Amino acid sequence: MRSGSWPWRIAAREGVAAARTGRWASALTVVAVAWTVAVVGAAGAVEVSRLVDGEQAWIASGGFVLTASGLSNEDQSQNPVPAAVCDRLAGLDGVVAAFAALRSSQPATLGTAPGGAVSLILVTPGATEFFDVTDDADGVVLVTRPLAERTGVMPGEPARFLTGSGPSGSGLRSDLLRARVVDPTMLGEEFAGAVLVPSSDVIEADDCYVRTDAAHVDAVRDLMVGTLGWDGAPPVVTDRLRTDEFTIDYSDAYQERTLRGAWIAGAGVLTLLWSVLTWSRRSRVAIYATFGMRTDSRLVLAVAEWSTLASLGVAWGWAIGVVGALSLGAHPAVALAQVTGQGLLVVLAATVGVIVLGVAPAGSLLSHLKDH
Structure with missing residues (x-):
């Protein structure tokens, strides 16, 4: 001063x-x-x-969900995806959850809605973690929310499903399972009317679904390409939701x-x-x-x-x-x-x-x- x-x-x-x-x-x-x-x-x-x-x-709709499918062969068949390898991805860094899915060629019927055919998808045990539901000692069946609302299935109630046909046209009845109602939004409309049955017997799957996050999505995509191949042919890995110049990058x-x-x-x-x-x-x-x-x-x-x-x-x-x-x-x-x-x-x-x-x-x- x-x-x-x-x-x-x-x-x-x-x-x-x-x-x-x-x-x-x-x-x-x-x-x-x-x-x-x-x-x-x-x-x-x-x-x-x-x-x-x-x-x-966007995330709830599958923004960070990646899908791996086998390459199509010359005879129009599609290579499978190794189900066990897909399920084990959940233990790796950057992978939130993962499961493999195998679509059944035969429709199923829920015991609570006899006569109404629904899609049956066999999934690996990782599906329960993917949908954030608890397992049960008696086994669980994952019923998508739209189907549960249509058939009246309540979370936690005993449920059976009928599939295939028996000697006199009767269906093959499953064991008594516990119903878990799940939201299929992040996987797309094809799952909306389906029943997902976790099973460790799935060896060759149609698709592998992996949930990751923004920091690891590129690394996880490369990991899936390198580990989910079949007979030397790499899988086709795609984003569940389209990402291009017409979609919003929320970081930007x-x-x-x-x-x-x-x-x-x-x-x-x-x-x-x-x-x-x-x-x-x-x-x-x-x-x-x-x-x-x-x-x-x-x-x-x-x-x-x-x-x-x-x-x-x-x-x-x-x-x-x-x-x-x-x-x-x-x-x-x-x-x-x-x-x-x-x-x-x-x-x-x-x-x-x-x-x-x-x-x-x-x-x-x-x-x-x-x-x-």
Whole structure:
């Protein structure tokens, strides 16, 4: 601090006093900060929450599910997939769950809906983990939700299925199993009306389904190509859902979201407001300059006044923003993170603007009177 200037401690006290006695100017600043923080934070929270919802729906529809099928031969037959190898993939890094499926050529009938034919698919034991259902000592049968709603099958109830034909046209009855109702959305419509029966007897399967995550999808795809071949022929590995230039990449969508830089506009609005208030009170600044307050002390005064008002506005705006974001459907964690982060960015950037305005030259009281 240069000799003859106001002490910074006194300048800071003067700034706090100015914030307390500023009346309409102080009230306007607090309200402006509060609503800028609230609007920017809540808008960002809602936008990010919608992206999260979209990504979760995409994942639930099979976004990270890979399918391996055998190559077609010249005689139009298709190579099988080694079922045991597919099931063992679940123990490897990056694989959430995996199972192999073999479609039966004969339809089946559930004991709860006699006479109604359904598709029967034999699956490896890994299917229970894939669909996140518990096994049972007596064995389980996985009934897809659309079929369960149509036939009245309830989760956990005893169930039998009838398949094939016996000596007098009667079906071959399965053992009594426990029904597990599963959502087939991530595997596609072909599973919607099917009964999946876990069995360790499946040796050669039609397909292998593997669930992974964003960090391992490429590595798991290469792993499937290298391990699920048959007689030296690699399998055909495809994504359950199409991924190309016409589909959304949610990682890029988050980085390129429209309101990511909204805090810059918010800070600009607050800086403009503060510049208008500074100009309207230029006579006060001129009086301080006349009484020996130099640039450094004037800057301390301005920052102290701004910080006092901004802190009140941020606290109020944070509460408004969080409540507003939640009422508009934002996720609680996203609302807290976005309103807090965006609010801090708005105020910090606006503080830089206040500092720039604070070091602007100030005329003396005499020069101000001459202007009038």
